[in-house]
Amino acid sequence: MSTPRPPTLFTTPQAGQPAIPVQLDALFAALAEQINAGNFVPVRRMLDDVSASIGRHPVAEHLYAQACLLSGDPATALEHARVSVALSDSDPAAWYTLGRACKSIGELDSAIFAYRRALALDPKLAAIHISLGIAQRATGDVRAAMESYHAALVLNPDSPEAHRNLANALAQLGQEDQAALHFERGNEVLRDQVLELAEVGNDQLDKQKYHEAAVTYRRITDLAPGFAPGWSNFGTALHKLERLDEAALCYERAIALDPTLVASLNNLGNVQMHRGQYRQMIDTFDKALNLQRSDGLRVRSAVALPAIPDSLMHIGEVRARLERKVDELLVDRATVVTPDVEVDATTFYLSYHGIDNLSLQTKVARMHVACCPSLQWEAPHIAEWGGVAGRRIRIGLISKFLHSHSIGRTTSGLVAELDRSRFEVFTLHLPPVRDDHLSQFIRERADTVVVLPESLLAIRERIAGLELDILFYQDIGMESTTYFLAFSRLAPVQCLSFGHPETTGIPNMDWFVSGDLYEPADSQSHYSERLHLLENAGTLAYYYRPELKLEASRARYGLPDEVTLYVCPQTLF
Numbered sequence: 001m002s003t004p005r006p007p008t009l010f011t012t013p014q015a016g017q018p019a020i021p022v023q024l025d026a027l028f029a030a031l032a033e034q035i036n037a038g039n040f041v042p043v044r045r046m047l048d049d050v051s052a053s054i055g056r057h058p059v060a061e062h063l064y065a066q067a068c069l070l071s072g073d074p075a076t077a078l079e080h081a082r083v084s085v086a087l088s089d090s091d092p093a094a095w096y097t098l099g100r101a102c103k104s105i106g107e108l109d110s111a112i113f114a115y116r117r118a119l120a121l122d123p124k125l126a127a128i129h130i131s132l133g134i135a136q137r138a139t140g141d142v143r144a145a146m147e148s149y150h151a152a153l154v155l156n157p158d159s160p161e162a163h164r165n166l167a168n169a170l171a172q173l174g175q176e177d178q179a180a181l182h183f184e185r186g187n188e189v190l191r192d193q194v195l196e197l198a199e200v201g202n203d204q205l206d207k208q209k210y211h212e213a214a215v216t217y218r219r220i221t222d223l224a225p226g227f228a229p230g231w232s233n234f235g236t237a238l239h240k241l242e243r244l245d246e247a248a249l250c251y252e253r254a255i256a257l258d259p260t261l262v263a264s265l266n267n268l269g270n271v272q273m274h275r276g277q278y279r280q281m282i283d284t285f286d287k288a289l290n291l292q293r294s295d296g297l298r299v300r301s302a303v304a305l306p307a308i309p310d311s312l313m314h315i316g317e318v319r320a321r322l323e324r325k326v327d328e329l330l331v332d333r334a335t336v337v338t339p340d341v342e343v344d345a346t347t348f349y350l351s352y353h354g355i356d357n358l359s360l361q362t363k364v365a366r367m368h369v370a371c372c373p374s375l376q377w378e379a380p381h382i383a384e385w386g387g388v389a390g391r392r393i394r395i396g397l398i399s400k401f402l403h404s405h406s407i408g409r410t411t412s413g414l415v416a417e418l419d420r421s422r423f424e425v426f427t428l429h430l431p432p433v434r435d436d437h438l439s440q441f442i443r444e445r446a447d448t449v450v451v452l453p454e455s456l457l458a459i460r461e462r463i464a465g466l467e468l469d470i471l472f473y474q475d476i477g478m479e480s481t482t483y484f485l486a487f488s489r490l491a492p493v494q495c496l497s498f499g500h501p502e503t504t505g506i507p508n509m510d511w512f513v514s515g516d517l518y519e520p521a522d523s524q525s526h527y528s529e530r531l532h533l534l535e536n537a538g539t540l541a542y543y544y545r546p547e548l549k550l551e552a553s554r555a556r557y558g559l560p561d562e563v564t565l566y567v568c569p570q571t572l573f
Contacts, residue, residue, distance in 0.1 A: 028060070031043050032066075035066050037215050038238070040067045040068075040070060041071075044064060056083055058084045064077075065101060069097065077100075077104070078098070084097070089117075091121070092119070092128070095115070096131070099112075099131060099135070103134075116132065126153075126156040129152035129155070133146070133149045133165055134165060142169050146166060149162050160189040161223075163189065167181075170182065197223070198230065201233055204216060210240040214234065214241065217230055220233075221250075228264075231254035235247045235248070235267060235268075251268035251271065259287075260291055262288050265287055266285075266297060266300070269284040269301075273304050275307075276306060276572075278304075278307075282304070285301040294342065298325075299342070301325070303322065303326075303346065305318055305322065305349040307573045319360065322347070326367045329370075330367055333370070339368060339480075341455075343368075346477045346479070347364055348477050366505075368484070375487035376489070377460055379464035379491070381464065393422060393470060394469045395470040396472065396491070398430070398452075398463075398472070398482060399428075400429075400478075402438075402442050403433075403434040403442075408442065410474065410540070411427075411474050411499075411541075415442050416542075417542050426450055427443065428450045429450065429451050431451065431452065431453075448466075450463075463490045468490065470492075471490050471494045472494075475500040476504050476509070478499070483504075486504060493511070494508060496509060497512065497514070498513075498514060506528065507528075509528070509529050511529055511531075512532070513540065514532070515533055517538070518540075519533060
């Protein structure tokens, strides 16, 4: 089955419009795709840059209006749509957008005028006939609306929107039998379209094509705004793209339509955790647990922590809650089969409390082992390992973040500079693998590049097959897959360093690599791992001097020249 194309938001300039240079044409087409995927904020920033560079252009103004309209800013959309048609009045899509913006703020007569101008330019656009009919019916002109819906059905006999809107108009005029026929036909076509699109969207999610999935599910929610699974999966696609605010809105819409959607509640809770909405997160997880008593969800809720605590007292409260919930799970002998899927959470934010976390981390690890004893799986080669005499040491460096990320920056020098007379270097990449300059640098300098599968079981088998001597985790605790993987024995020596600066409490983690300039005298008492201290090391990584780019000016970011700026280049937590 082919993937349906999204509605066209960009049209080639028509007669009377200024010619667009090839590069600008490609940029506008790319921005239109981003709008279809719902990526509105960066599109608006890019269009601001375009206008600052070349002045106002009708296509740029039209795209800006589209982005504003779809992101819930109809007033700004109206401003840019008016500029677009003022600059060039020969694009029916621009008039259509103007009409939609007018309708969104209640200017029905202006909307009708804009729709008619669009249809005068291209009378074969069924969607505009439908929008015209909706505006006409809203003004009380039901018979004119029916004519518009009939015109749309001539162009597209299977349009569910035209059938359903015509049914509403017929019912308003008392023609109940005819209305019922069009309702039935519209619902039948709509159901078929939604199911077909949902099959495409599910396949895109399975294949990690999240941008494409977002476009598909946006189309589904446009067609069937009352279809709760569509909103839920739309949220999942946006969540995977790390567009958390938009994902939360989708999950909330799905839950409002169907309060029994446990998956949406779970996902909303996770988003709220990362947005720092701790109390809302706890409430959401509690609602999910009231619907489905899942031990995996109980564990997830137990280890959830606020990104930014309110106070020192709040820190004490959340740590006490964590320990209480973990104790309850130990007593209840909770069972989890696939912790990477059922739990999918870590105690990441403990590190920012400024308190020794050894006892808590150890207890949390003990709870995970009690819930899922198979976590402590051992690779077959461990029992037969006889050392590395006569060959190089096989070292694997593993992370989900071996790309343009702080972990990629701390790892790249290790991969490039480790002595190849002593070490054979494997880089182990957790999906989704990103392709950027730093990921390319790392892959090019590794002896062997391994892209790991997704599930914990498959990852363990894949790494075991490499028969590594050392497995060096570049971070543990920043995401759940490597955290749960670290419970296994996959190499005779397993270690981590400051990628996430925290002891793990995990029994199969042997060494923590730090430095004598970083640690206090009693530092070993803060680690479950054996502490290895590099001597007199100013940094624990091999950093490369960055290439400085100084072209940007303050004016580009709307910053004044005459004041001193203070910057805190760190995440808030």
